[in-house]
Amino acid sequence: GAGVSQSPRYKVAKRGQDVALRCDPISGHVSLFWYQQALGQGPEFLTYFQNEAQLDKSGLPSDRFFAERPEGSVSTLKIQRTQQEDSAVYLCASSLIRPTNLITYEQYFGPGTRLTVT
Amino acid sequence: DAKTTQPPSMDCAEGRAANLPCNHSTISGNEYVYWYRQIHSQGPQYIIHGLKNNETNEMASLIITEDRKSSTLILPHATLRDTAVYYCIVRLTNNAGNMLTFGGGTRLMVKP
Numbered sequence: 001g002a003g004v005s006q007s008p009r010y011k012v013a014k015r016g017q018d019v020a021l022r023c024d025p026i027s028g029h030v031s032l033f034w035y036q037q038a039l040g041q042g043p044e045f046l047t048y049f050q051n052e053a054q055l056d057k058s059g060l061p062s063d064r065f066f067a068e069r070p071e072g073s074v075s076t077l078k079i080q081r082t083q084q085e086d087s088a089v090y091l092c093a094s095s096l097i098r099p100t101n102l103i104t105y106e107q108y109f110g111p112g113t114r115l116t117v118t
Numbered sequence: 119d120a121k122t123t124q125p126p127s128m129d130c131a132e133g134r135a136a137n138l139p140c141n142h143s144t145i146s147g148n149e150y151v152y153w154y155r156q157i158h159s160q161g162p163q164y165i166i167h168g169l170k171n172n173e174t175n176e177m178a179s180l181i182i183t184e185d186r187k188s189s190t191l192i193l194p195h196a197t198l199r200d201t202a203v204y205y206c207i208v209r210l211t212n213n214a215g216n217m218l219t220f221g222g223g224t225r226l227m228v229k230p
Contacts, residue, residue: 004161033217042205042220043162055215091161093218105211107218109161 002026004110006092012116013082021077021113025094032075033107034067035091043091049075082117089114122206127225130200136193138224140206143187150211151182153191154218155202162205162220165191196228 005024013019025032030051035043036059046065048056051072060067064083069075079086093107123141130136142151152167166173166180168189173180179192193200203223210216 031215035218035220042203042223043218045217045219048215048217050215056217059217093161105216106164107162109163111159111161 004092004094004108006090006110006113008113009111010114010116012118015082015084015117017082018078018080019082019115021079021090021115023075023077023092023094023110025073025075025092026108027073029094029096029108030072031095031105031107032069033093033095034075034077035093036061037089037091037112039088046077046090079115082115084117087115087117122208122221124204124206124221124224126222127227129227129229130193130196132198132228132230133195136196136200136226136228138191138193138204138206138226139188140190141188142206142208145186145208148210149208151180151186151189152207152209152218153178153180154205154207154220155200156205156223157199157202162218165204196226198228198230200226201228202226 007022032049034046037043045059047067049069052069064080066078089112091112093109095105095107150167150169153165154162156162166178168180182189203225205220205223
């Protein structure tokens with residue numbers, strides 16, 4: 001079946017521009033996560049949704065970062081007034097609300113959006 | 119979640135077993151050990167997880183020491199496609215909202 005998809009795959013923005021990154025989770029997956037991955041580093045948690053409710057946004061680095069999931073499926077991560085330090089790969093992951101028989105809350109990741117701020 | 123320590127890089131010959139170590143000395147009793155890998159330009163991919171018993175699936179085996187302070191991921195017959203960054207993560211799994219806390223991982227290079 002279809003996995004997690006993200007668009008665009010690559011985005012170049014000039015410093016100060018606003019950007020919007022889209023995530024389409026696996027159909028039926030209630031949980032959705034956003035992660036930020038700087039070059040050469042492991043992914044770092046940004047925020048978590050259960051359906052349309054944003055239950056954890058403790059990882060968002062500043063108030064320029066905003067995420068939404070208004071209908072409990074597609075999610076958008078918006079970054080306002082982009083800065084060079086925002087350059088990173090932004091990963092989206094989704095998971096079931098209840099564990100399967102074999103795997104406990106496995107997260108399925110999309111390919112990421114590489115954001116470059118110039 | 120407990121922190122993990124992994125070697126930054128390892129090499130392995132194609133066809134040989136790759137043994138990737140991970141230390142997690144501060145793991146608590148209800149935390150699982152998870153392994154994910156990330157192939158270049160892709161998102162992380164789940165490999166295997168365990169609590170205290172050794173586990174095996176079609177991708178790999180996971181050996182956890184009796185005191186649970188360390189573990190080893192074993193790829194029994196490494197191929198060139200196994201070249202990736204491997205992340206060892208300890209994580210509570212009592213809630214669907216538990217995020218993954220990645221460290222630096224081990225960059226495994228499988229060589230012909």
